[in-house]
Amino acid sequence: MRFAVLVFPGTWSDWDCVYALEDLGQTAERIWHRESTLDEYDGVILPGGFSYGDHLRCGAIARFSPIMSALERFAATGKPIFGSCNGFQILCEAGLLPGVLLRNASLQFRCQPQELTVERADTGFTSACNAGQVVHLPISHGEGQYFAPPAVLDELEDAGRVLFRYSGENPNGSLRDIAGIVNPMGNVLGMMPHPERASDALLGGTDGNYIWRSMIERWG
Amino acid sequence: MAQFPLPADAPPAEVDDDVLAQIALSRREYELACEMLGRAPTDVELGMVGALWSEHCGYKHSRPLFHHFPTEDERILTNLGEENAGAIDIGGGWVAVMKIESHNHPSAIEPYEGAATGVGGIVRDIFAMGAQPIALLDSLRFGPLEDRRNRRLCVGVVAGIGGYGNCLGIPTVGGELVIGDSYSGNPLVNAMCLGIAPRGALISATAGPPGTQLMIVGADTGRDGLHGATFASVELDESSAERRSAVQVGNPFLEKSLMDACVGLVRDHRDWLEGLQDCGAAGITSSTVEMAERANAGIRIQTQHVPRRESGMTPYEVMLSESQERMIAAVKPDHVGDVRAWFEHWDLHAEVIGEVTDDGSARVLDGNLEVAAAPVSVMTNPPAYEPYAERDADAASRAEWDPSSLADLQPSAANEALLRLLASPNIASKRWVYRQYDHMVGTNTVVTPGSDAAVLRVRGLKQGLAVCTDGPGRAVELDPYAGAARAVAEAARNVACSGARPVAVTDCLNFANPERAPIYFQLRESIRGMSDACRAFRTPVVSGNASLYNESEDGPVTPTPVVGMLGVISDVRQAVRMAFRDEGDEIWLLGAGVEQTASTLGGSEYLAVLHGKSAGPIEVNLDEEAALVETLVAGAEAEVLKSAHDCSDGGLAVALAESAMAGAVGVNVELGDIRRLDATLFGEAGARAVVSVEAARAAALEEIATRFGVPATRIGVIGGDRLEIDSIDMDLTNAADIWHSTLPELLDA
Numbered sequence: 001m002r003f004a005v006l007v008f009p010g011t012w013s014d015w016d017c018v019y020a021l022e023d024l025g026q027t028a029e030r031i032w033h034r035e036s037t038l039d040e041y042d043g044v045i046l047p048g049g050f051s052y053g054d055h056l057r058c059g060a061i062a063r064f065s066p067i068m069s070a071l072e073r074f075a076a077t078g079k080p081i082f083g084s085c086n087g088f089q090i091l092c093e094a095g096l097l098p099g100v101l102l103r104n105a106s107l108q109f110r111c112q113p114q115e116l117t118v119e120r121a122d123t124g125f126t127s128a129c130n131a132g133q134v135v136h137l138p139i140s141h142g143e144g145q146y147f148a149p150p151a152v153l154d155e156l157e158d159a160g161r162v163l164f165r166y167s168g169e170n171p172n173g174s175l176r177d178i179a180g181i182v183n184p185m186g187n188v189l190g191m192m193p194h195p196e197r198a199s200d201a202l203l204g205g206t207d208g209n210y211i212w213r214s215m216i217e218r219w220g
Numbered sequence: 221m222a223q224f225p226l227p228a229d230a231p232p233a234e235v236d237d238d239v240l241a242q243i244a245l246s247r248r249e250y251e252l253a254c255e256m257l258g259r260a261p262t263d264v265e266l267g268m269v270g271a272l273w274s275e276h277c278g279y280k281h282s283r284p285l286f287h288h289f290p291t292e293d294e295r296i297l298t299n300l301g302e303e304n305a306g307a308i309d310i311g312g313g314w315v316a317v318m319k320i321e322s323h324n325h326p327s328a329i330e331p332y333e334g335a336a337t338g339v340g341g342i343v344r345d346i347f348a349m350g351a352q353p354i355a356l357l358d359s360l361r362f363g364p365l366e367d368r369r370n371r372r373l374c375v376g377v378v379a380g381i382g383g384y385g386n387c388l389g390i391p392t393v394g395g396e397l398v399i400g401d402s403y404s405g406n407p408l409v410n411a412m413c414l415g416i417a418p419r420g421a422l423i424s425a426t427a428g429p430p431g432t433q434l435m436i437v438g439a440d441t442g443r444d445g446l447h448g449a450t451f452a453s454v455e456l457d458e459s460s461a462e463r464r465s466a467v468q469v470g471n472p473f474l475e476k477s478l479m480d481a482c483v484g485l486v487r488d489h490r491d492w493l494e495g496l497q498d499c500g501a502a503g504i505t506s507s508t509v510e511m512a513e514r515a516n517a518g519i520r521i522q523t524q525h526v527p528r529r530e531s532g533m534t535p536y537e538v539m540l541s542e543s544q545e546r547m548i549a550a551v552k553p554d555h556v557g558d559v560r561a562w563f564e565h566w567d568l569h570a571e572v573i574g575e576v577t578d579d580g581s582a583r584v585l586d587g588n589l590e591v592a593a594a595p596v597s598v599m600t601n602p603p604a605y606e607p608y609a610e611r612d613a614d615a616a617s618r619a620e621w622d623p624s625s626l627a628d629l630q631p632s633a634a635n636e637a638l639l640r641l642l643a644s645p646n647i648a649s650k651r652w653v654y655r656q657y658d659h660m661v662g663t664n665t666v667v668t669p670g671s672d673a674a675v676l677r678v679r680g681l682k683q684g685l686a687v688c689t690d691g692p693g694r695a696v697e698l699d700p701y702a703g704a705a706r707a708v709a710e711a712a713r714n715v716a717c718s719g720a721r722p723v724a725v726t727d728c729l730n731f732a733n734p735e736r737a738p739i740y741f742q743l744r745e746s747i748r749g750m751s752d753a754c755r756a757f758r759t760p761v762v763s764g765n766a767s768l769y770n771e772s773e774d775g776p777v778t779p780t781p782v783v784g785m786l787g788v789i790s791d792v793r794q795a796v797r798m799a800f801r802d803e804g805d806e807i808w809l810l811g812a813g814v815e816q817t818a819s820t821l822g823g824s825e826y827l828a829v830l831h832g833k834s835a836g837p838i839e840v841n842l843d844e845e846a847a848l849v850e851t852l853v854a855g856a857e858a859e860v861l862k863s864a865h866d867c868s869d870g871g872l873a874v875a876l877a878e879s880a881m882a883g884a885v886g887v888n889v890e891l892g893d894i895r896r897l898d899a900t901l902f903g904e905a906g907a908r909a910v911v912s913v914e915a916a917r918a919a920a921l922e923e924i925a926t927r928f929g930v931p932a933t934r935i936g937v938i939g940g941d942r943l944e945i946d947s948i949d950m951d952l953t954n955a956a957d958i959w960h961s962t963l964p965e966l967l968d969a
Contacts, residue, residue, distance in 0.1 A: 202792070
């Protein structure tokens with residue numbers, strides 16, 4: 001697959017995502033936020049970081065970048081968009097996913113290994129997993145507390161759009177332990193954890209590859 | 221004694237004491253400046269001289285001692301003090317660049333911003349050389365955390381480091397947190413940065429030939445941080461809080477863009493540039509004057525061309541502002557437009573503010589008015605002092621105290637002693653700190669915080685890098701020479717426990733007022749001790765920083781030279797961690813025998829925690845330390861070691877407990893007949909490490925240890941869920957809970 005990895009001012013997981021995908025034999029290109037088309041790509045990654053320094057709100061300024069209109073068009077084609085950490089925040093700000101990410105309940109930044117439960121294995125992002133499987137992906141964020149009104153949460157649950165939940169400790173106070181959700185079409189995933197940091201055995205884990213492999217299988 | 225004798229016919233004083241106090245220049249130094257200039261300086265010149273002659277920039281009291289440091293070997297690519305950081309050839313076509321620096325005084329006043337801008341400053345030092353920063357470490361000292369004021373400082377500093385470093389996308393992978401009475405009100409905040417670059421790709425901090433254009437890049441210049449370099453060079457007192465304007469405010473987002481732009485510029489268009497320099501302490505003054513000095517040239521700065529964030533700023537303020545996130549690029553005249561366009565990609569503006577001249581003068585213009593025109597050589601040649609030195613009588617007598625006069629620990633009290641040590645903030649798990657730092661971004665952190673050293677890979681390179689910091693202040697206070705040598709030895713041991721050969725040192729010298737004889741003695745002897753130890757490990761000092769005048773109303777800080785050590789692992793896949801791994805593995809002690817005499821309790825955490833004493837002899841044997849390092853490196857390379865952890869704070873028992881807790885597996889250790897239980901369990905004899913091996917590889921370990929003349933003793937086996945160490949017997953989970961909960965309970969309250 002040919003991936004576009006979006007780079008906003010302040011993005012910092014761009015290279016990490018590029019390497020993780022290249023290590024799986026995929027093509028990944030960093031795309032500066034001022035670009036206006038994504039037509040040539042098979043998938044888009046919104047990496048972690050502090051776009052625009054988290055000024056105003058996380059992701060609130062990035063959503064006005066020129067590339068975002070292309071991203072909305074890309075989403076409508078049904079091709080996959082994956083946002084992690086700040087990428088998830090931007091997807092929420094842009095309205096491609098519901099809800100917001102609030103400051104961690106602890107009021108502290110948290111960087112640590114994290115257990116997650118895979119809620120469904122019949123999706124384009126999780127087909128390499130088993131439903132109920134526990135995977136280990138690192139988290140690293142100060143504002144990862146997922147929040148949405150009860151009706152929205154119920155809708156997400158009823159439609160099976162919660163793909164990942166924190167298991168063991170809930171590290172940030174997210175409602176219903178939500179760690180990752182998809183849009184109604186199932187082609188836009190946002191999650192706080194960092195699969196690109198668990199894509200190399202030398203760094204202590206490869207569970208992130210479940211997500212990349214699923215995407216490649218479904219959309220490659 | 222000043223190395224420059226003062227003229228008998230010094231020119232008449234034309235300046236108020238208040239003005240001199242503000243720039244921390246003595247009357248004698250002012251008169252010396254007049255003599256060197258042949259006239260009284262203008263206001264702007266005086267401000268510039270004051271900043272460049274401050275202890276922070278001019279190293280007046282430490283420079284005469286730097287000749288002790290070993291600074292060269294075939295791997296070292298920079299000369300100490302000549303560039304923003306030191307560069308080391310790590311093989312495979314790559315170089316590592318590193319430096320450590322203090323931000324103590326700003327952090328004492330405004331902990332969040334003080335620590336944050338400390339991170340920003342050290343990162344700029346690394347990318348000013350064109351290197352990509354890949355890791356940060358932070359060595360922190362605070363007063364007792366039971367005190368609300370110290371807690372506020374600690375919480376604020378940790379948040380500031382995280383707030384800035386996390387935003388940059390550089391992992392914070394290690395460091396220290398040490399609590400001691402003397403740091404109340406004068407915390408130590410030392411930040412170290414490690415960068416990498418392809419060999420031959422670094423850029424110098426020089427101004428280049430006459431005609432070179434000087435461009436300022438990054439933040440606009442404001443009034444923040446005026447006199448910061450001066451502020452860092454005086455003692456803290458009641459009025460210090462009023463100096464808050466001397467503390468800068470950081471913008472890590474801007475720094476991230478500036479870093480990406482500068483690293484990319486040097487990588488892709490080095491030919492556009494003559495040099496690159498960060499605007500740190502003393503702002504445009506020190507950056508441009510030091511660049512001119514390196515080029516044997518002069519400079520002319522037009523202050524009206526400096527982009528400002530405030531109106532009505534005087535040339536003096538523009539020249540001395542310490543606004544953060546600014547760089548000076550020395551640009552070839554034909555490429556000014558190219559450089560401007562390059563930075564515009566990141567929404568950064570680059571403006572020409574001056575040029576390099578051939579007259580050797582630092583000239584400052586305010587429109588058509590020349591407000592400074594002084595030889596660069598005057599500004600960059602501050603006086604150097606070697607004050608009278610005398611060992612502190614109290615410390616000397618405490619060092620002579622004989623720990624064998626203390627009643628030995630009763631076996632029945634051994635459990636409680638270990639638990640009290642595990643609950644000491646100096647030994648307790650530092651997870652509360654490092655989980656607030658992104659320590660994984662960049663996906664190069666092979667060994668994450670919590671082990672003896674952090675290990676980083678360099679993508680595409682077989683070798684790995686191990687880094688750590690160490691600064692055993694209590695030992696240095698008792699015996700500056702031996703204590704500082706121990707700082708180097710501990711750091712070398714830590715990287716060796718990861719499987720890395722120590723290759724280079726960066727150091728941060730945190731001391732009190734060197735004008736007093738006991739303090740200067742500490743400084744001088746510490747530098748001698750570090751130097752001899754660096755020779756023993758063949759680890760030259762490549763960069764560093766001196767932070768003097770660390771005193772508050774409560775008195776001077778414990779002398780704390782902090783050593784940042786870089787090690788190279790020949791194959792990063794062979795990196796070793798501290799955690800015990802598999803049941804049935806054997807536990808071995810490498811180094812001097814199991815049983816220890818009471819003298820090894822000197823300066824120990826055990827004496828401090830159990831007896832409230834900081835006393836006793838400080839011993840260090842550099843030959844034994846060097847042999848241990850060789851053994852650990854060989855053991856890692858032979859893939860014999862399954863874990864390794866050095867015995868330092870808390871001695872053998874704490875080292876065993878830490879490896880067990882990290883691996884969540886119990887131990888059963890027999891120590892045999894012991895005459896002195898306290899020293900054997902908790903003594904801090906150096907040159908020792910606890911390692912584990914598969915039983916089948918024990919003979920290989922013994923063979924390696926014998927090769928280097930290092931004693932190796934099988935002391936136990938891994939397994940179960942209890943800590944059984946001689947007379948100690950406790951539940952591992954319970955011990956780990958105490959070890960983990962100490963800092964959260966103190967700091968989240």
